[in-house]
Amino acid sequence: MKRIKLLILKSGEQVLANVREVIQENADKTENLVGFALDNPVTVLEEIRPSMLAEDGTETEPGIDVLMNAWIRLTKNERVIINNDWVVTMVDPIDELVDMYNKRFEGTNDSDSTLQE
Secondary structure: OOOEEEEEEOOOOEEEEEEEEEEEEOOOOOEEEEEEEEEEEEEEEEEEEOOOEOOOOOEOOOEEEEEEEEOOOOOOOOEEEEEHHHEEEEEOOOHHHHHHHHHHOOOOOOOOOEEEO
């Protein structure tokens, strides 16, 4: 099952990805969250588009333009592991953002949402 989340990192980057927890099992059989596996991570940049007056006198609607780029552009890896202490917060993105992401990565693998280390 896909678990699309928007992460805010310590660096200030907004990263959208299919997120899986990376769990480490201790000798006493307890488990610790040590990080997150990000499948197909992309950075999300938004730009506010103000309303503008056209030559014919009509006014365009204000809005937000969204741009997605590969988070690490020079890699072949589709999965990136990050330490959990780099994540400031993780939230559910708006539906339109999830739709954009899913269209970009249609047909990619969709497996379990937890990884064991």
